[in-house]
Amino acid sequence: MISRIGERLAQAQDHHADAAGHSVISLGHVWVDIMMDVDGFPKTGGFAVSDHTNATVGGSYRVMQAAARMGVHAAHAGIIGTGPWATIVRKALDDNGIAHIGQDRLDTDSGFRLVLSDEEHRKTYIATYGAEAQGDGTTFDCVEPQPGDVVHISGNTLMDHTAAGVDEFMHRAGSDPATRGYAIVLNPTNTLSLVNDHLLEDLVLARPIWSCNRQEANTLADRLGILRDDDMLMTVGGGFDRSMAELCQALGETLRAPLVVRAGSRGAWVRTPGGEVAHVEGHPVKATHTRSAGAPHTGTLCAMLARGWSLTDAVRIANAAASLAIRDSVNGVPVCPSYEDTIALADGDADADESIPERK
Template identity: 30%
Template sequence: MTRLRPACFISTGSVLIDLPLHVGRFPAPGGAVTGVSSGPMVGGGYTVVSAVARQGTFAALAATLGTGPNSAQVRESMRVDGIELLVEELVGDIGTCTTLIEPSGRRTYVTTEGVEAEPQREDLERLDLMRGDWVHATGYDLVHPSSRAVLVDWLLALPPGVSLVVDLGPVQPDIPDEVLLPLLRRTSLLTGNHLEMTRLAARMGAIEEIREACPDALLVWRTGGSGCVLWPVGQDRAEVPGFARDVVDTTGAGDTHTGVLVVGLMDGLDPVAAAYRANAAAALAVARVGPARAPRREEIDALLRQG
């Protein structure tokens, strides 16, 4: 069968509007603090798909948007980044995530729910998936009852040749075994930060049990400024060094890393080379404020030339 389009990265991760507030301290119960706002930003599942699009790779969103102003802000970002929306909108609007950011970097989140929690099965079943495509899913959507009820069966039924990348995130402990274990068996790339993967290993009993649960997956431990650790199928674990940069905001760095890593694999790079590019992208992202600040391909190339 002749391919009618290039390979595509498709994210099912729900999109929110981030409302970051920098505060001097977290308020005591009943107290008050003054926060400094950098304004509303498109975040949530948008960060990873924008990271892919900024590499010049075909990227699309299969997450529900609404008819309100929050969704309009997302659509404007999609227009700028060249991202296609693959599903129908619903009447209503997507939610927000207000983040209190303390000087230490500790974050406290308050999230409101909107139509992003209501993926439509018929929309997903209409997607024309092809060999070479990558589908992205997040733990947040696997925890929420309404989105989990739709997404899990669809993800498990992805056609052969379509790769699945899963980022379980900090909510991994809340994903039931009957959901988690079948998804891990279908996963092509499992990624998480060091704490998240350590907690998953504790849940499974040992790091080796993660490998057994994901027989066909590239495993990725993101280790911040140190880079990442890879465990490809049938190979030993390998450390891939990171890049030293002043950290301004770590929001979205993990999603940036994931998006650029997948692009490298889609480009035919071996996992180590793809991860090295992803480490460079994450280093550039943390030097900027906001969740969706992934660098473009040429910016990563310039950093790699510096060595």
């Protein structure tokens, strides 16, 4: 028996002759994370021993990996250097079928970060920037999205010289999403508070699809001067769902752009310009990971948009992918599931919800 999600997928593929032929193109940075578990952080001049160390590729790589696992062509438009860290990055991209369409630097290596996690799972980051952060206004001239493509922009590209390239791309994209033919998904990350006012204004004027977690949404609201009730800052407990809906409504009205506000196992709140806020349920799962599932969620969202899904349906499927990514985490890093497993979980959610909207 074909599920309703399966039926809509077939309709999407009929409508777009080859929906999976569309691409997800990321303008984000990619680096290597060296994750170290420590009992506690030493004082200045002190000493600590890590009982577990693991090197993984981080940054926007996880977004592209998720898109590729959803059966969509993924491409990295950022800069990769030359050296041991860059070699790890290139191998990860190759192993996952992710194309590198960006620039190569021969004079410097890619960067890396030390991620120190203590026994209470508090994380401390120490970053060494490399080639990925040494761009300029021409960095993304190579990006020429085709109709139906999705361009992913992460907040990690908005704080260094590469931000000039993002700004130039946004100027090319224009301020009317209806005339682009492709979508832009902007995941601001927790660094949004450090983005300069001029660039933030250009990002808002371009009216991308914003995908934020609750903390990022509140930071963006603060930057935009949006007044909120104290109840909107509540933690999980009494009134959480209402506060999330009100945050999504207030922020969406100011941005005048599609908005997704994620809240882990509670799912996400979605608003499109002129529309009402919709809550898309998540899938509770035991939290055994030390990194968030924001990247698998964002990558799956981008892939589903490239496949022709409506924003709400894309979020529903992304919620399922994020839940499975946490369940299947490896060394504390959520791993995006296969397309088939994701659709199977989302199908069950759709069968239990008669109000699931039709594909647009």
